[in-house]
Amino acid sequence: MPKIHIDGRSYDVAPGQNLLEACLGLGFHLPFFCWHPAMGSVGACRQCAIKHFKDEADAKANGGRLVMSCMTAAEEGIRISVDDPQVVAFRASIIEGMMLHHPHDCPVCDEGGHCHLQDMTVMTGHNYRRYRFSKRTFRNQYLGPLINHEMNRCIQCYRCVRYYREYAGGADFNAFGISDHVFFGRERDGVLENEFAGNLVEVCPTGVFTDATLKQHYTRKWDLRWTPSVCPHCALGCNTSPGERYGTVRAVFNRYNSAVNGYFLCDRGRFGYEYLSSPERVTLARQRRDGVRADLTPEAALAQLTQAAAGVAADPPGRWIGIGSPRASMESNFALRQLVGAERFFAGVEAHEWELDTRIAAILRQGAVHSPSLGEVERCDAALVLGEDLTQTAARMALSLRQAMRQQPLREICDPLKIPHWLDHAAREAIQGEHGPLFLATTAATKLDDIATHTWRAAPDDVARLGYAVAAALNLDQDTAGTVTAEWRAAAAEVADALLAAERPLIVTGVSSGNRGQIEAALAIAAALAVRGKHPAVSFVLPECNTLGLALLGARPLPEGMDMVRFGLAHGAIVVENDLFRRAPAEEAKAFLAQLDQHGGHLVVLDQIRHATADAAELLLPAAGVTEGSGTLISSEGRAQRFFTVAAPTPNRAESWSWLEAAQGHTPALDDMVAQLCALVPELEPLRQAAPPATLRLAGQKVARETHRFSGRTSIDAAIEVSEPKPPVDPDAPLSFTMEGYAAQPPAALIPYFWSPGWNSPQAQLPYQQRINAPLRGGDAGVRLLEQVAGSQFPCAGEPPPRFEPKAGRWLIIRLYHLFGSEVLSGLGRAVGSLAPDAYVALNPADAERAGLKEGDAVRVEPDGRRGYQVPLRLLPELPVGVAGVPAGFAALDGAGLPHWGTVTAEAPHA
Amino acid sequence: MFSILRTIWDVFLHAFAKRVTIQYPEQKAYLAARYRGRIILSRDPDGGERCVACYLCAAACPVDCIALQATEDPNGRRYPEWFRINFSRCIFCGLCEDACPTYAIQLTPDTEMSEYRRQDMVYEKENLLIDGVGKYPGYNFWRVAGVNIGGKDKGESEREAPPVDLHSLLP
Amino acid sequence: MLESPYPLWSLLGILFFALNIAAGLIWLERRLLGLWQDRYGPNRVGPFGLLQVVADMVKIFTKEDWIPPFADKWVFIGAPAIVVATVLMGFVVVPVTSGIVIADLNIGLLFFLAMSSLGVYSVVLGGWASNNKYALLGGMRAAAQMLSYEVFMGLAVMGTVLMAGTFSLGGIVQAQARTIWYVIPQFLGFVLFVIAGIAETRRLPFDLPEAESELVAGFHSEYSGMKFGMFFVGEYIGLVLISSMITVLFLGGWLGPWLPALVWFLIKVFGCIAFFILLRASLPRPRFDQLMTWGWKIMLPLALANLLVTGAIVVAVR
Numbered sequence A: 001m002p003k004i005h006i007d008g009r010s011y012d013v014a015p016g017q018n019l020l021e022a023c024l025g026l027g028f029h030l031p032f033f034c035w036h037p038a039m040g041s042v043g044a045c046r047q048c049a050i051k052h053f054k055d056e057a058d059a060k061a062n063g064g065r066l067v068m069s070c071m072t073a074a075e076e077g078i079r080i081s082v083d084d085p086q087v088v089a090f091r092a093s094i095i096e097g098m099m100l101h102h103p104h105d106c107p108v109c110d111e112g113g114h115c116h117l118q119d120m121t122v123m124t125g126h127n128y129r130r131y132r133f134s135k136r137t138f139r140n141q142y143l144g145p146l147i148n149h150e151m152n153r154c155i156q157c158y159r160c161v162r163y164y165r166e167y168a169g170g171a172d173f174n175a176f177g178i179s180d181h182v183f184f185g186r187e188r189d190g191v192l193e194n195e196f197a198g199n200l201v202e203v204c205p206t207g208v209f210t211d212a213t214l215k216q217h218y219t220r221k222w223d224l225r226w227t228p229s230v231c232p233h234c235a236l237g238c239n240t241s242p243g244e245r246y247g248t249v250r251a252v253f254n255r256y257n258s259a260v261n262g263y264f265l266c267d268r269g270r271f272g273y274e275y276l277s278s279p280e281r282v283t284l285a286r287q288r289r290d291g292v293r294a295d296l297t298p299e300a301a302l303a304q305l306t307q308a309a310a311g312v313a314a315d316p317p318g319r320w321i322g323i324g325s326p327r328a329s330m331e332s333n334f335a336l337r338q339l340v341g342a343e344r345f346f347a348g349v350e351a352h353e354w355e356l357d358t359r360i361a362a363i364l365r366q367g368a369v370h371s372p373s374l375g376e377v378e379r380c381d382a383a384l385v386l387g388e389d390l391t392q393t394a395a396r397m398a399l400s401l402r403q404a405m406r407q408q409p410l411r412e413i414c415d416p417l418k419i420p421h422w423l424d425h426a427a428r429e430a431i432q433g434e435h436g437p438l439f440l441a442t443t444a445a446t447k448l449d450d451i452a453t454h455t456w457r458a459a460p461d462d463v464a465r466l467g468y469a470v471a472a473a474l475n476l477d478q479d480t481a482g483t484v485t486a487e488w489r490a491a492a493a494e495v496a497d498a499l500l501a502a503e504r505p506l507i508v509t510g511v512s513s514g515n516r517g518q519i520e521a522a523l524a525i526a527a528a529l530a531v532r533g534k535h536p537a538v539s540f541v542l543p544e545c546n547t548l549g550l551a552l553l554g555a556r557p558l559p560e561g562m563d564m565v566r567f568g569l570a571h572g573a574i575v576v577e578n579d580l581f582r583r584a585p586a587e588e589a590k591a592f593l594a595q596l597d598q599h600g601g602h603l604v605v606l607d608q609i610r611h612a613t614a615d616a617a618e619l620l621l622p623a624a625g626v627t628e629g630s631g632t633l634i635s636s637e638g639r640a641q642r643f644f645t646v647a648a649p650t651p652n653r654a655e656s657w658s659w660l661e662a663a664q665g666h667t668p669a670l671d672d673m674v675a676q677l678c679a680l681v682p683e684l685e686p687l688r689q690a691a692p693p694a695t696l697r698l699a700g701q702k703v704a705r706e707t708h709r710f711s712g713r714t715s716i717d718a719a720i721e722v723s724e725p726k727p728p729v730d731p732d733a734p735l736s737f738t739m740e741g742y743a744a745q746p747p748a749a750l751i752p753y754f755w756s757p758g759w760n761s762p763q764a765q766l767p768y769q770q771r772i773n774a775p776l777r778g779g780d781a782g783v784r785l786l787e788q789v790a791g792s793q794f795p796c797a798g799e800p801p802p803r804f805e806p807k808a809g810r811w812l813i814i815r816l817y818h819l820f821g822s823e824v825l826s827g828l829g830r831a832v833g834s835l836a837p838d839a840y841v842a843l844n845p846a847d848a849e850r851a852g853l854k855e856g857d858a859v860r861v862e863p864d865g866r867r868g869y870q871v872p873l874r875l876l877p878e879l880p881v882g883v884a885g886v887p888a889g890f891a892a893l894d895g896a897g898l899p900h901w902g903t904v905t906a907e908a909p910h911a
Numbered sequence B: 001m002f003s004i005l006r007t008i009w010d011v012f013l014h015a016f017a018k019r020v021t022i023q024y025p026e027q028k029a030y031l032a033a034r035y036r037g038r039i040i041l042s043r044d045p046d047g048g049e050r051c052v053a054c055y056l057c058a059a060a061c062p063v064d065c066i067a068l069q070a071t072e073d074p075n076g077r078r079y080p081e082w083f084r085i086n087f088s089r090c091i092f093c094g095l096c097e098d099a100c101p102t103y104a105i106q107l108t109p110d111t112e113m114s115e116y117r118r119q120d121m122v123y124e125k126e127n128l129l130i131d132g133v134g135k136y137p138g139y140n141f142w143r144v145a146g147v148n149i150g151g152k153d154k155g156e157s158e159r160e161a162p163p164v165d166l167h168s169l170l171p
Numbered sequence C: 001m002l003e004s005p006y007p008l009w010s011l012l013g014i015l016f017f018a019l020n021i022a023a024g025l026i027w028l029e030r031r032l033l034g035l036w037q038d039r040y041g042p043n044r045v046g047p048f049g050l051l052q053v054v055a056d057m058v059k060i061f062t063k064e065d066w067i068p069p070f071a072d073k074w075v076f077i078g079a080p081a082i083v084v085a086t087v088l089m090g091f092v093v094v095p096v097t098s099g100i101v102i103a104d105l106n107i108g109l110l111f112f113l114a115m116s117s118l119g120v121y122s123v124v125l126g127g128w129a130s131n132n133k134y135a136l137l138g139g140m141r142a143a144a145q146m147l148s149y150e151v152f153m154g155l156a157v158m159g160t161v162l163m164a165g166t167f168s169l170g171g172i173v174q175a176q177a178r179t180i181w182y183v184i185p186q187f188l189g190f191v192l193f194v195i196a197g198i199a200e201t202r203r204l205p206f207d208l209p210e211a212e213s214e215l216v217a218g219f220h221s222e223y224s225g226m227k228f229g230m231f232f233v234g235e236y237i238g239l240v241l242i243s244s245m246i247t248v249l250f251l252g253g254w255l256g257p258w259l260p261a262l263v264w265f266l267i268k269v270f271g272c273i274a275f276f277i278l279l280r281a282s283l284p285r286p287r288f289d290q291l292m293t294w295g296w297k298i299m300l301p302l303a304l305a306n307l308l309v310t311g312a313i314v315v316a317v318r
């Protein structure tokens, strides 16, 4: 550990840091702009100046020279001064220079109150404008419904363009112009294309880029009530801090977790929260009797649910079934399973996908492979992706993988040149365009193609065959290596070599292609690598926030449940947070509902949003989602993470588990549910540690959800009732709904928002870390459930599927994923929904030509044996011949069990 | 000991002094313009609403009796969608006025605002907004701010250069 | 020893007057304080604000009568009654005129001292039963203060007893009729008794048990409504009682030329009351340790010395 001397005192710091990181880690208030913990230093802003002394005598003589702390390594014995009057004056003059052209905007600037520039201006003591000449101005650009642009406020730190182009790999954003009028934006107005553009909001230290969804209902950061939460929009489980005021969620901020999302979220996670105020929300309980719908009071709703629950208990076994959901919490699924019994608990997941989900759960449960955290993904140095368009299905992982692909060049090029990795500009200059080995075998083009060593486009089965070929290439003792999958031999050899050469190889696959072979192939590769003495990591990408949790809990496949109704074995169904029309072919779902109706059966639905199933329900109850309720989700990594409500409880809304338990006359708190769950499913025992119990008190206090500057509490409700009501109490969390509470740093799982004295911006995450970029003090949030078990036998990997053969006039209809639109909840949001593609069917141009179809033609896509739909045609050159793609999230085909053979035919023009 | 007796005597002598009480409401006291009484929201010299819904007054208020919600007109001018002061909590400290960057919120010398129902002490924007500039005649925040609003484009504020021409490479 | 021709009427009359004067004092005190502070005091309700008393009573009767859930309920309820009861008992021995007295006991003075020491129970119990730290501190202070000041209060009046040769209050007045108002020969005793009297009634500047700047409201912090009213009224009746005692012991009771005896008595009593109010208007509250130091180190020796000298003179004169 190097020892460094700051202003005459010595400190031990971690090796490999620069002085800025070291000083910030030690708690010094050193201003900076262009350095970013995830992006390193470029020395552009000159704000982080310090004094560097030659030796002790130099320090005594008050000599020394100005250096940029972010550009200087914290080497053993280095002597510096942070508060030398000269550097203090220098830093003040730098910020004064930055503020010359800064507009007089703070009161109307959305950044105000969490503005890094404000913080730094206060920190350096610049408080009076001496500049009397005119200010430079810019015109703004329209950058889409997610991000607002106000270019006048720019201080030319270049963080945005470094982030957008270099870190996130975007191309449609740049710095233009020279001198003091450098402009940061797009070539022309238009929606920012990168899936991670939203992070500009936090990366830009000023109000140039701000959250346009927040602007719709603007509130200052200090006025929001925050909570520790988990993103419900994909399976990766990024940690978020949603902020609420006057009963609605206003914005979602990143919540640092070194093992998961670090500093960044994808745009679906950041902006998807708007679904909470969509008109499709279920806000009141509703009944449907004889075709007449009527709203219910919470009491009446509970009475009806109680009746149903009594029916469940009284009936002969099997008369009621429960349908769980991969987007409902562990507790909600468990409560339903307890109510109807494990034998009558069915997974509300499309049958084909469920097969893959359970297979993956079994592999992970056995401890056969190591499932890496996103942090580990970011550190891997060679990767093979089988069949996943990561940027669309597990976006944050794509961003991690992009960083991972710098690992090998950093090691092989920068290390010999002794360029520290944080010295970003030098490192990028040295690396030039080099990337580590990344192999993408997918069905369509992906947004990672630009850094891939090799990309292959093939039908799902062929992708699986490539995987098997790689495994065969790695298997030395099998002479028959690759004979079956001979067409991939050359490719496989290349991949195998790269994986073998890597220190931390990674294989990524998942269920989005709906192909079992890909999963088995990934397993076979991992097994082969293990035999060759490697420690490969395998990431299985799952579709929904609790898919893995539901699979671990265990449930019977959905068709069996539907059959029970069809054969009259059940006459009632409770559906938790699910739309059956997205989980089963529309005809079957419809028939299921009709059968329930016919036999005088009952359908109870608990959900946050309205859909066809909810509309058919005899009793519909408003379920609290993430941000409105509390529970636990298990991410695809196998990490159990707790989310807590940010909204104050209302009788008109409760978590599904809470409704179901209340119907049985119980009123358990979340901790009781977790305890019951752990008692009955011992395998999930670590779940208990996902967050501290609700009884936790820090210095006798709960943790405050509101900031200590929260305003208006004697006025917010005054229009309704001038006497302030008693603040609500959360029985499920050691968090208060008020500003009273523990002021210092709570355990990571309970951090509602980041703030520390002098740091109001997102940079306030830094003082919470053990040291810069390290886990939060006290350890990161969440607990991993499924660790690799040494010596565990790899489950049998099966045989490669046969080669994909295009069929004349017929196509294999697969799903194509879109960050915006493929996930149900976020797709209902105003901004995200507006960016979602309209339904389409994509074909290879050659295929289209053969069928006599043109781009934009109205065509009918009809999976065999299913209903067809009319959609416009899109040409997608990357798509293999014989394969047709439809967007995932297109409600009509979501339950159709894709991939599925079918036809694409020209729609006869209407008569 | 003596001082105690003298104090008692001095106080006793006050029995013959003139009373200083002003017999309100029959008599009215003079309250200076800067007296801290009923709060109003003023307008800028052009007649536009001054408040830009920056939330600073709400943050400054020690009893948290101000609540508002920001919104924007189609031209990007920000203003409060609603603005509420719970005068039954207000301590007339004037910190909101101090915090306000636009001179929108001002305390006035009107103190006659008793009500029989506490609920009537809750003032909404329509009760607060006046048709004048109040104590500060000349100021218009939007004339110095850098954002454009209807009727004022980029570069048209005080001491602003015209917008940069991005197609020029001249330094 | 005096005998009243109409003991029952005396009793009812004294009770009626004591209570009403106490109520009137609420108004009087505020008016006088106003006068000395160059203000008006209550002047809105009724003529000269006289109906303020009624308004206050209406208010105090209609206030929520709250018993804190953490308090010792029965003691909490009982404590305010004690103060009123003991003070009223003190009036039993007060000879208003030679014809208006309830019972001129031959140990009248001792009976008064006994009653005034019982009054402290009310404060201590009230403070203790409230189960509130400020109330308890107030109660403790009251106990210490009463204990200390009672000692030399008793000693201070012994001079008059020696001179009059009787404990009967009627006898003491009659003795003054024979000689001279005892305020002159017993001036030191008079001063000591006044000081002790203020302390006994816990009035400013000796209101340390309820010092609102330190103890919220001291022993009655938790009291509200009429229970608080009882403490309040008890204090005023105590004020009337102590003024009556000063009048009887030192100012010649009902004695005086031209005017009827009752009028003289009332004039003297109200004079004393006005003086007490003047003290409140002019003097700051001492620290508690100062209060105790004065009590034990100055007042007590002075009272003893006064007794000694008086005794010596009385013996010498005989």
Ligand code: SF4
Pocket: A102, A103, A104, A105, A106, A107, A109, A110, A111, A112, A113, A115, A116, A117, A118, A153, A205, A206, A207, A208
């Ligand atoms: S960027 Fe920061 S300093 Fe600049 S106007 Fe916005 S809040 Fe103020």
Ligand code: SF4
Pocket: A153, A154, A155, A156, A157, A158, A159, A160, A161, A184, A203, A204, A205, A206, A208, A209
């Ligand atoms: S737009 Fe923001 S991040 Fe980009 S250079 Fe300007 S201040 Fe820095």
Ligand code: SF4
Pocket: B039, B057, B060, B061, B062, B063, B064, B065, B066, B085, B089, B090, B091, B092, B093, B094, B095, B096, B097
């Ligand atoms: S005067 Fe003081 S208490 Fe009243 S609204 Fe303003 S800041 Fe709040």
Ligand code: SF4
Pocket: A107, B050, B051, B052, B053, B054, B055, B056, B057, B058, B068, B096, B099, B100, B101, B102, B103, B104, B105
């Ligand atoms: S401080 Fe002024 S401009 Fe800001 S919200 Fe309050 S009244 Fe409006």
Ligand code: FES
Pocket: A020, A031, A032, A033, A034, A035, A041, A042, A043, A044, A045, A046, A047, A048, A049, A068, A069, A070, A071
């Ligand atoms: S942070 Fe060091 S120069 Fe910008």
